[in-house]
Amino acid sequence: MKTFYAPTHLGHVPTEEFEAGKLTPAVEMPARVEAVRQRLEERKLGPILSPREFGMEPVVRVHDPEMVGFLGEAFAEWQKAYGKDAHAALPSRWPAPGMQARRAPDIESRLGTFVFDAGTPILNGTWEAAHAAVNIALSAAQAIRDGDRSAFALARPPGHHAAADVFGGFCYLNNIAIAAQSFVDAGMRPAILDVDYHHGNGTQAIFYNRADVFFCSIHADPNYAFPHFLGFADEHGAGPGEEKNVNLPLPAGTDWPHYSVAFDAARKKIEAFGPDVLLVSLGLDTFIDDPIARFRLRTDDYLHLGEAIAQFKLPTLFVFEGGYNVEKLGVNTVNVLEGFLNA
Numbered sequence: 001m002k003t004f005y006a007p008t009h010l011g012h013v014p015t016e017e018f019e020a021g022k023l024t025p026a027v028e029m030p031a032r033v034e035a036v037r038q039r040l041e042e043r044k045l046g047p048i049l050s051p052r053e054f055g056m057e058p059v060v061r062v063h064d065p066e067m068v069g070f071l072g073e074a075f076a077e078w079q080k081a082y083g084k085d086a087h088a089a090l091p092s093r094w095p096a097p098g099m100q101a102r103r104a105p106d107i108e109s110r111l112g113t114f115v116f117d118a119g120t121p122i123l124n125g126t127w128e129a130a131h132a133a134v135n136i137a138l139s140a141a142q143a144i145r146d147g148d149r150s151a152f153a154l155a156r157p158p159g160h161h162a163a164a165d166v167f168g169g170f171c172y173l174n175n176i177a178i179a180a181q182s183f184v185d186a187g188m189r190p191a192i193l194d195v196d197y198h199h200g201n202g203t204q205a206i207f208y209n210r211a212d213v214f215f216c217s218i219h220a221d222p223n224y225a226f227p228h229f230l231g232f233a234d235e236h237g238a239g240p241g242e243e244k245n246v247n248l249p250l251p252a253g254t255d256w257p258h259y260s261v262a263f264d265a266a267r268k269k270i271e272a273f274g275p276d277v278l279l280v281s282l283g284l285d286t287f288i289d290d291p292i293a294r295f296r297l298r299t300d301d302y303l304h305l306g307e308a309i310a311q312f313k314l315p316t317l318f319v320f321e322g323g324y325n326v327e328k329l330g331v332n333t334v335n336v337l338e339g340f341l342n343a
Helices: 007-011 030-043 065-082 107-114 126-145 175-185 201-207 256-273 301-310 326-342
Strands: 002-004 016-019 022-025 150-153 190-194 214-220 245-250 277-282 316-320
Touching: 002 126, 007 030, 007 126, 030 326, 065 107, 065 126, 126 150, 126 175, 126 316, 150 326, 175 190, 175 201, 175 277, 175 316, 190 201, 190 256, 201 214, 201 245, 214 256, 245 256, 256 301, 301 326, 316 326
Parallel strands: 002 150, 150 316, 190 214, 190 277, 214 245, 277 316
Antiparallel strands: 016 022
């Protein structure tokens, strides 16, 4: 299996985020991807390749050009407003219902317009890392269109919480949605399976009214888990996208026997759609010892997850998302890929 990776993500180094009423140490850090890359090299799973440059056209096929432009200039605007020592652009105010967004040109109002949480800072290297992550996902997608059975986009920052015109949840551009759109543009019929602990609210929102991309997510119930406002079981899609969106929220403490039941339900829904390519939002924060999650999957369970994904018998693109136990993240991620390859 080819893996696509770029060291550009090393320039995006969050140090803290606002959570539970206080600033806390950041968990979305460069060590996450480096742990996975090291494990891939140890297991000799296949070549690790640099991505090619695809330009901005695939990005604005999915994202609001105004938001994309803001991401590219936000850090410079932040330092212009608060000085060269200002490290991280984080919002402190948002337009509430009844207030107009995008009316003021200042950095605070623009931040509040485009980002939905206070845990997704814009730093000096954020835009370059987010752009490289998109190129990684598109390069892996191109490998599949060129005939590979599977490919792994080891992309960071993650993407599945970023919607067309807002970002958050550690995500800036939606890597898997942009890759899915590239398959649509090539005349293919993609399905997205999101196995991250957190619901892929951004991916859902992007395709919610569309019939050409199927989205299915297995995740923690938003009644207790981020992103809180999307991911409920009664969200089925709308208009042309009716019944093309499936959410399978699960309770805290979910282990593999219970998770696998949800996976079987997801497989039936996806197979009924009849895709010709599968994209997997590969989050590993379902792990029992993940510091910000409450599922109970164990290291060996990820081999079973990879085996289950292989049962679709489809060309498969894996796109790296969450997972914050750095010590076990490499082995858990590679277990999925090895389970898939060995099935």
